[in-house]
Amino acid sequence: MAAHQFRGPSDLHLHSERSDGTQTPAEVMRSAHEHGVRTAALTDHDTTDGWAEAATAATSLGMTFLPGMEMSARYHGRSVHVLAYLIDPDDAPLRAEVTRVRSSRLDRARTMADRIARDYDLSWPDILAHTRDGATVGRPHIADALVAKGHVRDRTEAFSGILNPRGDYYVALYAPDPVTAVRLVVGAGGVPIVAHPAGRAGVLPDDVLRRMLDAGLAGFELAHRENRAEGVRTLRRLVDERALIVTGSSDYHGAGKPNLPGENTTSDDMVQRIIDTASGTAPIYS
Known part of the structure; x- marks a missing residue:
């Protein structure tokens, strides 16, 4: 057992405005605390930029902060998200790949904005108005701009309509394959967990999952509101x-999603396994 102790409940998937959430990292930690969470991970998409602010806020509230990131990956056009816990943020191979993904996100957002602007009143400054400086620009920020312009009611309508991957405005994002993503996280001393692995797209093929496991995949986020029961049963066997x-x-995004901190949590023994497995960085204890 580690010398330091954390307390549950633990919510290990929360987003701030440094990616596609609507609150600052400090506000995310305060929201988590208000909902009873006592150990929290900030897992913004392809960035660790909010760690310092979140850690300060969490420890001031008597919480444990567990640094994380949600890394983008793709398999045959399908988006796969790998939660990367306790990575070394200065690991050169991981940083290089994340920088490439972030650059792709920006190019993709610009191209999608140009396509949408042909049919809707929407400009790049409109999108930037909903994006914090340095944040990972993505479809949620375009969605927020569409809402502000009155073209859609909310993010859900934007994603199901104008921003739908099957639509004319959509542009694919560059991201590494999931096996490579897992290897990069492990190489940075982190613990890789597949986020919402049984969602609408279904479970990844068995051979892909086994190659990810052979590369060091540590597990699955099975308690998540988007997971389907049949897929969870399949993954339970693995x-x-x-x-x-x-x-x-929870996969909390502030006002960006209905998800609330602590609606799903991770057991203490599983949190401890993550801490004991990692070598990249350590939790910040209060």
Whole structure:
């Protein structure tokens, strides 16, 4: 057991305005605390920029802060998200790949904005108005601009309509394949967990999952509101076979999604396994 102690409940998947959430990292920690969370991870998309602010806020509230990131990956056009816990943020290979993904996000957002502007009143400054300086620009920021312009009611309508991947305005994002993403996280001393692995797109093919596991994948986020029961049952069998880590999280985005901190949590023993497995960085204890 580690010398330092954390307390549950633990929510290990929260987003701030440094990616596609609507609150500052400090506000995210305060919201988590208000909902009873006592150990929290900030997992913004492809960035660790909010760690310092979140850690200061969390520890001031008597919480444990567990640094994380949600890394983008793609498999045959499908988006796969790998939660990367306790990575070394200065690891050169990981930083290089994340920088490439972030650059792709920016180019993609500009291209999508140009396409949408042909049919809707929308400009690049409109989108930037909903994006914090240095944030990972993405479709949620375009969605927020569309809402502000009155073209859609909310992000959900934007994603199902104008920003739908099957629509004319959509542009694919560059991201590494999931096996490479797992290797990069492990190489940075982190613990990789697949986020919402049984969502609408279904579970990844068994051979891909096994290659990810052979590369060092530590487990799955099985308690998540987007997961489907059938897919969770399939993954449970793999968890039992390989003695994997299982997490539960809210995927909180502030006003960007209805998800609330602590609506799903990770058991203390699984949090401890993540801490004990990692070598990249350490939790920040109060």
